[in-house]
Amino acid sequence: MVEAPVKNPLLSTSREDYLADIYRIQAAGQNVNTGEVAQRLGVSAASTSAMFKRLAQEGLVHYESYSGVWLTKEGERAASRIVRRHRVIERFLTDILGIGWDRVDGFANLMEHALPDEVLEAIERLLGDPDTCPHGYPIPNRSGETAAPAGHSAEMLAAGERAVIRRVDESDPGLLRHLRERGLVPGTRIRVQELNPIDGTRTLSAGERTLVVGQRIVRALFVDRVVDDA
Amino acid sequence: MVEAPVKNPLLSTSREDYLADIYRIQAAGQNVNTGEVAQRLGVSAASTSAMFKRLAQEGLVHYESYSGVWLTKEGERAASRIVRRHRVIERFLTDILGIGWDRVDGFANLMEHALPDEVLEAIERLLGDPDTCPHGYPIPNRSGETAAPAGHSAEMLAAGERAVIRRVDESDPGLLRHLRERGLVPGTRIRVQELNPIDGTRTLSAGERTLVVGQRIVRALFVDRVVDDA
DNA sequence: CAGATGAGTTAGACACACCTAACTCACTGC
DNA sequence: GCAGTGAGTTAGGTGTGTCTAACTCATCTG
Numbered sequence A, B: 001m002v003e004a005p006v007k008n009p010l011l012s013t014s015r016e017d018y019l020a021d022i023y024r025i026q027a028a029g030q031n032v033n034t035g036e037v038a039q040r041l042g043v044s045a046a047s048t049s050a051m052f053k054r055l056a057q058e059g060l061v062h063y064e065s066y067s068g069v070w071l072t073k074e075g076e077r078a079a080s081r082i083v084r085r086h087r088v089i090e091r092f093l094t095d096i097l098g099i100g101w102d103r104v105d106g107f108a109n110l111m112e113h114a115l116p117d118e119v120l121e122a123i124e125r126l127l128g129d130p131d132t133c134p135h136g137y138p139i140p141n142r143s144g145e146t147a148a149p150a151g152h153s154a155e156m157l158a159a160g161e162r163a164v165i166r167r168v169d170e171s172d173p174g175l176l177r178h179l180r181e182r183g184l185v186p187g188t189r190i191r192v193q194e195l196n197p198i199d200g201t202r203t204l205s206a207g208e209r210t211l212v213v214g215q216r217i218v219r220a221l222f223v224d225r226v227v228d229d230a
Numbered sequence C: 001c002a003g004a005t006g007a008g009t010t011a012g013a014c015a016c017a018c019c020t021a022a023c024t025c026a027c028t029g030c
Numbered sequence D: 001g002c003a004g005t006g007a008g009t010t011a012g013g014t015g016t017g018t019c020t021a022a023c024t025c026a027t028c029t030g
Helices: A013-027 A034-041 A045-057 A073-096 A104-111 A117-127 A173-181 A215-220 B013-027 B034-041 B045-057 B073-096 B104-111 B117-127 B173-181 B215-220
Strands: A061-064 A068-071 A162-168 A189-195 A202-206 A209-213 A221-226 B061-064 B068-071 B162-168 B189-195 B202-206 B209-213 B221-226
Touching (some): A013 A045, A013 A068, A013 A073, A034 A045, A045 A061, A045 A068, A073 A104, A073 A117, A073 B117, A117 B073, A117 B104, A215 A221, B013 B034, B013 B045, B013 B068, B013 B073, B034 B045, B045 B061, B073 B104, B073 B117, B173 B215, B189 B221, B215 B221
Antiparallel strands (some): A162 A221, A189 A202, B061 B068, B162 B221, B189 B202
16 A cells, blocks of 8 residues: 555655644744654654654755754745645635634644645635635745745734734644634734733733733734724 | 544554455455455555455454455444545535546545544535435445445346436546546436447437447446336 | 466565664753 | 753664565366
């Protein structure tokens, strides 16, 4: 049984998982080291070390022993294809199938390894060529180019300032449910009404509502400031 | 990296491929032997023999050395879940994404191993709970029950008889394209106008058209006779 | 009914990706 | 600047699924 080759550079499921994860860590501006990847993928450091070596041998990453890896041009192209599949699948699951945005990441992790290019593109057309996943992260285009992640941390909003949510931290399903229940989703306009300097809580107006949110939530929101209010 | 477990009885991709194939051979009323499965899955007889042993050990098939296998109740349940996923995916690809019915089998073979139950059921709802795949084969239900494949070979139609196509042989993409071009798809009403006793060709009316078809095509069609013509 | 033939099985190896345990490196703090 | 510590690597082993080559069984034919 041949390992499911979606197309082109015939990567194993494991390689795809590692590459996509390296890509995401890099996109967040962090160094990619063994422990981080091991922890995120739920494997041992030894396995990760071994895979780094393999990926380096294949020209997909640069590997500096005891320091970490970063993607080569080729690795970046490969990784972006996987991330692209992942985020398109997420959109499909939420927009077409109505599955909650807190579950789609896990499902997409399974499905992203077995989606032929032609099916991917048909789904994209059906969705109207979306620019982002449901959480606001950019979908790489066919050529592997990815827009910069939209928004800046909502922590830097001062009292009185208005903004639009562009993107939210997608790593914790519980947090995502929490955000959804409060209407804190990409596209929502918010205004910081009060900022409590002691504990960092904010009183926000979000759409029609007013809510008090703690640091954890504020840090999960990435926004663009809005100057003139329509 | 854990092998993608869609749910429940955590079967590897390979096991799923073997089980589904055994299921299909059995559903066609044939004995399931090593060579047949090996050839259909594109693996060696040795690999197939080894897998038969493993599946037997796990209680998924009965295995008679040098003779063949047949599914146990449990194996049948497992296999029907995979076939169900396969056929629902095919319907999704044709009906929602507009992909040609000659390509969807290959795509479904990849995708069927990585479709969580919840996503499967959402797709089924979206499709309106279809009974068959695009080629007319029955979709097993949630409980693993499968209707008998509809239709009987069109070969037994006598000159003058009318029938409705219920199902077509799905094994050859080229043949499927051929059938599609001639409108010979499930639901089409046909009538045998002439039957050439020398070479077995038939002159058919199919929908609006009249066509002459050879044995190969006739054998690929499974029909139900229609007595009264509306 | 005996031997040839072909299908099926067993033996032995390999690749992949994982693990734990032991070792090694690099940096931090005294 | 050297020891301790924690992160990273290497060593060695396991399970799965594949292969080829060699053997064995069952059946068909003369």
